[in-house]
Amino acid sequence: MKQKLWVFLILVILVAAGCASPAEKDKKDDKKQSEHKTEQSIKYHRIISLMPSNTEILYELGLGKEVIGVSTVDDYPKDVKNKQKFDAMKLNKEQLLKAKPDLILAHESQKGMDNKVLSDIEKKGIKVVYIPETKNFEEIYGTFEQIGDITGRKSQADTLVYDTKHRVEAVLKDVPKHQKAPSVFLEVSHEPEIYTAGKSTFFNYMLEELQAQNTFDDLTGWKKVSKESIIKHNPDVLITTEGITRSDYLKIIRKRGGFENIDAVKKRRIEAVNGDTISRPGPRIDQGLKALRDAIYRDEQ
Template sequence: MKKYLKIGLSALLAIGLLAACNSKETKNDNPATEQQATSQGEEATFPLTMTDVTGKDITLEAPPERIISLIPSNTEILFGLGLNNEIVGVNDYDDYPAETADKEKLGSMEFNIEQIIALTPDIVFAHESSIASLDGALAQLEAAGVKVYVVANADNFNETYTTIEQLGRATGKLPEARKMIANMKAKVEEVESKLAGVEPKKVFVETSDEPEIYTPGKDTFMQEMLEMIHADNIAADTNGWYKIDAEHIIAKNPDVIVVTYNYVPDILTKIPQRAGFDTINAVKNKAIVQVDENMISRQGPRLADGLEELAKAIYPEAFE
């Protein structure tokens, strides 16, 4: 049962992310992005006032000593900044790093508001992708005097770097945040250099098993990652995450099939057995690969490693 709940969470997050970033023009008007742009060169000093994605000002008198994170991407950033001792509560699906197992679990898409209040956090980091499910909860928390900072959804690597710097600034860990960003940029540059001049391959990314096969299309983070490694997404003719017909996959004839889920045992051996898939180049050449979904979807410090894993899956010859 748990695996199906996890699938549901991923699907809801994808829908939330899509709704949150429906257009780049809207994103550019983001108050959090504007605030970050004006303070890029400043050091974090307290008292500190920051504007979140909803346009709300959050003032912190000192670096927070009790922190709650309501989404795995924020959690991975906060742990990466060295805030293990300060983090007191996390999302039910937080599983990285291992220390998340020692933290209180507060829910996944819906949260235990009473439990959050009882933990007396100095700040709660929520996320734009789940803002709809937090509608009433935010008012409850604010009425109880709990400060909530809603982190903007990141549509690309640059906006992920902005998120990391914002969390570093809010927690008094700005130098650590900038070091994290530098390490990520170095990894991205290393991956891109290894793929310079590579012959692009047609790729199909599968995020759920039949009968409802879902894939990321245009205007998704996955699309940006594929473009960064010179891969041609066969689903890029449709916007967002959508259900794709098997016939369409067969007709597009991808060179590589990338599977991002692990809830189906032996999925790599089951895909070639689908009707008509024996004509696909990826099946003929045994180029069906599985990657860690969390590494390529969580907008945090492991995203650059996820880009490398994706690149290795599609172009193994470039990394030999």
């Protein structure tokens, strides 16, 4: 259930994040640069993280003890089960204030979704930092550095960037040789409607890095697609990122009329990958990338 909630949360947040104007993003960048100059000497001891990826970064930077609260969909590392939970989709100002945080890490889209709550929190003297959406590995590494700068853990962040970058490079280096890029359909959600990732998304970027073709690269962003359009695009591989098993996904596919004509179904190329590691732009992204690589090229390894 948590994985399904996380899929829904990430869809809503990423779609909302795409609505920010270039001018707004420029202002955020200018503000971020000025903040970096003054934040490094400040130590935070009561941190609330409203995104699982930010939580994982904080723990990797050695700040697990300073984290006092996380989102209701946080489930990694195991220690988060002992932290106070906050509904990132519907923030409660009184609950946040009662926790007495000195730093809140939120996603940039939450500035629009929960603008009044978080702006009121800032007026109380509590630092609120909005972490931007990431669409490639370099931006993920930039997030590590941003959080490291804010929390006074720059050297640890540099080490995390170095280690993660080398693990990612090792995964990409082992992509099997192939003559034609396989066409891949990534199913982000199947209930109540089918969603996938188009261009300008991190999922599409990962497919390109793995030398595969996104079946729906003719779309942009996170989109709802019909069963008929999936059949028409005729992918070589069907992959769910929803956190269900391969056998459960196969049962879902078998109930869809017309899918028996898709090449992926004919060749039994129906796969499942961990929805957390592939969708969270954090320290475990190499694990998600490896799982995606192995799912795409299972018959070629």
